[in-house]
Amino acid sequence: MKENQVDIITLGCSKNLVDSxxxxxxxxxxxxxxxxxxxxxxxxxxxxxxxGFIGDAKEESIHMILKFAKAxxxxxxxxxxxxxxxxxxYLKELKELIPEVDKFYGKFNWKALMADLGKSYHNELSxxxxxxxxxxxxxxxxxxxxxxxxxxCSIPMITGKYQSRPIEEVETEVRTLVxxxxxxxxxxxxxxxxxxxxxxxQYAIAELxxxxxxxxxxxxxxxxxxxxxxxPLDLLRVIREKSNICNYLDIALQHSSNAxxxxxxxxxxxEETVHLLQTIREEVPGIHLRTTMMVGHPDETEEDFQELxxxxxxxxxxxxxxxxxxxxxxTYSALHYQDNVDEETKQRRMDDLMNAQETIAGEINxxxxxQILQVIIDREDPDYYIGRxxxxxxxxxxxxxxxxxxxxxxxxxxxxxxxxxxSYDLLGTVISKKGIQYKI
Numbered sequence: 001m002k003e004n005q006v007d008i009i010t011l012g013c014s015k016n017l018v019d020s021x022x023x024x025x026x027x028x029x030x031x032x033x034x035x036x037x038x039x040x041x042x043x044x045x046x047x048x049x050x051x052g053f054i055g056d057a058k059e060e061s062i063h064m065i066l067k068f069a070k071a072x073x074x075x076x077x078x079x080x081x082x083x084x085x086x087x088x089x090y091l092k093e094l095k096e097l098i099p100e101v102d103k104f105y106g107k108f109n110w111k112a113l114m115a116d117l118g119k120s121y122h123n124e125l126s127x128x129x130x131x132x133x134x135x136x137x138x139x140x141x142x143x144x145x146x147x148x149x150x151x152x153c154s155i156p157m158i159t160g161k162y163q164s165r166p167i168e169e170v171e172t173e174v175r176t177l178v179x180x181x182x183x184x185x186x187x188x189x190x191x192x193x194x195x196x197x198x199x200x201x202q203y204a205i206a207e208l209x210x211x212x213x214x215x216x217x218x219x220x221x222x223x224x225x226x227x228x229x230x231x232p233l234d235l236l237r238v239i240r241e242k243s244n245i246c247n248y249l250d251i252a253l254q255h256s257s258n259a260x261x262x263x264x265x266x267x268x269x270x271e272e273t274v275h276l277l278q279t280i281r282e283e284v285p286g287i288h289l290r291t292t293m294m295v296g297h298p299d300e301t302e303e304d305f306q307e308l309x310x311x312x313x314x315x316x317x318x319x320x321x322x323x324x325x326x327x328x329x330x331t332y333s334a335l336h337y338q339d340n341v342d343e344e345t346k347q348r349r350m351d352d353l354m355n356a357q358e359t360i361a362g363e364i365n366x367x368x369x370x371q372i373l374q375v376i377i378d379r380e381d382p383d384y385y386i387g388r389x390x391x392x393x394x395x396x397x398x399x400x401x402x403x404x405x406x407x408x409x410x411x412x413x414x415x416x417x418x419x420x421x422x423s424y425d426l427l428g429t430v431i432s433k434k435g436i437q438y439k440i
Contacts, residue, residue: 005033005043010132011061012051014139014188014224016084020049021129023083023110028130030119036132044078046071047113050086052158054326061086069100083110085158107159108144127173134378136411137184137220137394138177142170142208146190147198148227150254151265151332152297152325155190162191164199167208171215178217183411184376185212186222186393193227203232213242219413220376222393224250228276229268236283246390249280250290250319256311257304260297265332270311277315288391290319295353296346297325298337305349312356318364319397320357324350358424365398365421372431375400375416377408387416389426398424406430 006027010020024034035043046068050061065082072080079102087094088106095104105113114121131138145159174185187209189195196204213221221244223235228251239245255261256270280287293312295305312320324346327339375387378394384401385408392398400416408414408430415432 002033002042003044004031005035006045006047007035007038007041007043008047008049009037009064010049011064012053012057012085014186015141015190016049016051017132018129018139018141019084019110021132023047023113024130025125025128026114026121029122029125030114034130041077045081046077046079047081047083050082050084052084052086052089053154054323054328056326058086065098065101069098072100081105081113083113089154089158127169128176131180133394134410135181136376137186138182140170140174140185140187141189142187142192143189143195147194148191149265149332151263151337152294152328154328154331157330159190162194162198164195166199167204167211170208171211174212174215174218178215181411183217184220184222185218186224188224190225191227192223192225193229193231203230205232206235206238209235209245210238210242213244219244220246220390222246222248224393226251228253228273229266231276233279236280239287240284247284247287248290248391248393249287250393252292254292254294255297255308257307260300260304263299263337264297288318290393290397291317293320293322293353295322295324295349296341298333298340300341309352309356312353313360316360316364317357318361318391321396322350322353361424362421365424365426368418368426369420370418372415372417374413375402375428376413377410379410380404398426400426400428402428402430
């Protein structure tokens with residue numbers, strides 16, 4: 001065990017990752033060596049940033065805590081701290097269940113960790129981060145919390161009401177990251193759509209994105225986790241007109257059956273959803289849409305699921321993820337509905353949904369063969385340079401594999417001709433190293 005070294009383990013979403021990066025910067029400023037998600041922990045302090053969204057995520061977090069609680073008990077580590085969504089929601093229970101943990105922190109009070117270690121929290125560094133991503137891209141969290149009341153979701157209970165960050169504060173962070181070499185920004189929030197309503201009394205995501213796009217050095221902006229209800233249509237014009245905003249939008253729809261949408265408390269109908277999607281595609285030609293669908297919500301019938309499957313086949317989303325309903329205590333669903341779709345049925349529906357999407361994604365990939373796309377290089381392996389187009393977000397979307405016939409630089413853009421497909425990924429060859437085009 002190495003003295004004065006901290007190993008931070010992040011579970012869950014990219015919003016958690018940003019919190020870990022902020023904490024890492026504070027430790028570094030206090031003279032610690034900091035490792036993130038090490039293959040093997042070696043520090044005398046371990047911090048676990050937990051997820052508490054759905055059953056599988058909670059189970060993973062608890063398993064990780066127990067693993068290091070055992071290490072703490074046999075003195076393989078000196079101190080163990082836990083933070084994040086799981087401990088925000090189950091603070092009292094976790095304290096009683098796992099007393100080996102030195103202290104639990106919630107989603108927002110982790111800054112007290114520095115004081116508890118007898119160290120200073122540097123307010124002047126409060127928006128600086130030690131990036132865990134490749135140096136050319138970063139996640140940019142523009143808000144916390146959520147004001148929606150979806151039946152199945154525990155996030156508002158964990159994070160509280162929506163809190164937008166002021167535009168000027170976000171701009172300052174972007175400029176800081178650009179100076180560090182960041183070129184690509186993934187804008188994230190539980191709900192991008194609502195941004196600004198709480199502090200400006202109007203939806204301001206379009207204005208925020210426009211102002212970020214005008215900062216010198218920002219070369220790609222990608223938008224994650226929009227909500228379809230009251231979607232701000234002025235955002236589409238900004239995406240269309242600003243060349244460094246990727247033709248990409250992550251908008252979680254969850255279902256298409258009106259009966260299930262009503263039970264989910266999504267405050268939107270199938271007809272309104274279809275109209276919105278048609279508007280998005282008309283206003284931003286060539287846009288790639290990522291969405292998420294849920295199967296097995298209480299009272300979802302075979303007819304409801306078939307309607308969802310037909311909807312997915314008709315709308316042909318370029319990117320789609322899915323997950324089965326998981327009853328979360330305290331949610332509207334848990335209090336008012338019976339979890340009456342059995343696990344086997346949920347899994348069968350998930351398989352059918354993802355099989356349908358696999359076919360769609362394969363056809364969309366095949367349509368790209370012969371096109372010339374701008375690709376940013378993320379990394380290299382023994383056989384390929386691996387990059388992404390503007391249509392691909394890190395870690396969740398397809399990649400472009402380029403044979404290593406010549407030296408390419410990570411973080412640089414190249415014009416790449418797509419020559420084939422490989423499962424969900426594309427195969428390409430570089431045809432130009434000069435210039436950067438964004439909209440193809």
